[in-house]
Amino acid sequence: MDDAGGTFADQDDDDDDDGGGGGGGGVRIKDGMKLGLGDFIFYAVLVGRAAMYDLFVALLCYLAVAGGLVYTLVELGRRRRALPALPASIALGVAAYLAGRYVLEPMIYDGLRASSLE
Numbered sequence: 001m002d003d004a005g006g007t008f009a010d011q012d013d014d015d016d017d018d019g020g021g022g023g024g025g026g027v028r029i030k031d032g033m034k035l036g037l038g039d040f041i042f043y044a045v046l047v048g049r050a051a052m053y054d055l056f057v058a059l060l061c062y063l064a065v066a067g068g069l070v071y072t073l074v075e076l077g078r079r080r081r082a083l084p085a086l087p088a089s090i091a092l093g094v095a096a097y098l099a100g101r102y103v104l105e106p107m108i109y110d111g112l113r114a115s116s117l118e
Helices: 035-051 057-079 086-118
Strands: none
Touching: 035 057, 035 086, 057 086
8 A cells, every 4th residue: 555545556656666756656566476375275285294194204295395386487587477386286295295205205215124124
């Protein structure tokens, strides 16, 4: 909100995007990136489910979801159009969950068990 009680989106844009010149106003961003609450719920459910199994798998899922969000942001800047936030993050998160739970963790535990028997 501005000092007069209105929002910046309600004001007219005078095509002076550089913030310089008269008026002393800065750059006003009308539209920004928005993530819906549903996106965060899906991310939280995935990481929470992984945390119910093991902390290692939960950390892998968290990093994969964050990597998916970074990938989505890069693509958003490159394509300059709206993109869904869920597909890349959830796909990477599920892949990390499955890889961590069924591939990496058994390999780590088997390696530790074999080294402790020697």
